[in-house]
Amino acid sequence: MTGSAGHVELREPVDSDLDIIFPMTQDPVANQMSMVYPRSREAFEEQWNARTGDSASVVRTILLDGEIVGRINSFVKDDETHVGYLIAQAHWGKGVMTSALSRFVELIELRPLIAHAAKSNIGSCRVLEKCGFVKIDECDSPETERYMACIESKYRLD
Ligand SMILES: CC(C)(COP(=O)(O)OP(=O)(O)OC[C@H]1O[C@@H](n2cnc3c(N)ncnc32)[C@H](O)[C@@H]1OP(=O)(O)O)[C@@H](O)C(=O)NCCC(=O)NCCS
Numbered sequence: 001m002t003g004s005a006g007h008v009e010l011r012e013p014v015d016s017d018l019d020i021i022f023p024m025t026q027d028p029v030a031n032q033m034s035m036v037y038p039r040s041r042e043a044f045e046e047q048w049n050a051r052t053g054d055s056a057s058v059v060r061t062i063l064l065d066g067e068i069v070g071r072i073n074s075f076v077k078d079d080e081t082h083v084g085y086l087i088a089q090a091h092w093g094k095g096v097m098t099s100a101l102s103r104f105v106e107l108i109e110l111r112p113l114i115a116h117a118a119k120s121n122i123g124s125c126r127v128l129e130k131c132g133f134v135k136i137d138e139c140d141s142p143e144t145e146r147y148m149a150c151i152e153s154k155y156r157l158d
Helices: 017-024 028-034 041-052 096-107 122-130
Strands: 008-011 058-064 067-077 080-087 113-118 134-141 150-157
Touching (some): 041 058, 122 134
Parallel strands (some): 080 113
Antiparallel strands (some): 008 058
């Protein structure tokens, strides 16, 4: 798929992707946007291995003109299939995630798909809406080891 940014592709992850994607997860600006506290390298690897080795999860590396620029994945939590995603800050605002999520929801036939985003994360909420997700709930989300306290919006794609 070619957006304003260039050619966006999803491919199956390989182990060496981890070294490129992990630093993206340490970006303080990205973490403030998504209201998460960064994982240690060890915790990140553990989750990466669990997700890539789990038949109920789908993980894809996002390429822009052949360069690794992010990742997108599904995972099952509380009997619901959720999606999560991340693009490196250098490539924000180019339409990459809109292209990537559009492709990903074609790949994942399972419905409904659920996504959570901080209400303040305007970019993520907009990406979800552009890909057909509908906001179904909003609630106060408390601080945890992984998440900052925020107003959280819940989206669903049927
Ligand atoms: C949120 C994120 C995925 C958006 O990815 P992206 O590739 O920059 O998004 P796109 O370029 O496809 O933009 C889609 C829409 O969102 C808007 N948008 C993107 N970032 C925005 C921002 N920071 N503020 C306001 N609008 C924004 C774009 O203008 C576009 O809307 P439009 O078509 O109406 O103009 C990216 O910023 C990111 O990875 N952030 C850090 C991690 C994160 O927040 N993950 C999601 C957790 S729920």
